[in-house]
Amino acid sequence: MPNLLFICSKNQWRSPTAEHLFKNHQVYEARSAGTSEKARIKVSAKLLAWADVVFVMGRKHKQLLQQRFAEVIIEKEVVVLDIEDNYQYNDPELVAYLSNALKPYLEDAD
Template structure:
């Protein structure tokens, strides 16, 4: 079983939608967090230590993580999905994009 951590900016729409896709998944445990000070759940060193794979929505999220948590990310894969902040929570289009991008994990 691997631990997947989904990250967006405020942890309100994109990363919680991705987290919901994996709820009760047989092979993965998932959590989500945000990079912003206004995030519902803010990314931190403990969450990054828990994660086997970090999946971010945009390049800017990876850049912020690398600036703030270089040591925690040193040996972890960081996947960038290139999903802009244009979707609400559980938006059907967002779900379709996530399913396509995360096929190997689903």
């Protein structure tokens, strides 16, 4: 089962929403984390090692991962979704945006 990791800043709205999309999914397992010290769940080397694909909400998240965890993510696919931080958890617009943005990367996500 491929492991998907979704990362935003505080792990409050965007990345937990993405994780929720894959709850009880038959093909993928998903987790989420944040890059901020104030994150609900902080990204770690262990979480990154667990992931097969890492999805970040913005370029700044990818840059932070490269700075903090270069040795872990060097062999990982890190996808920038370019989703701004202006949605609440499970916002229907965010869910639709995530679903469309993830389709090219997740052939079996339907």
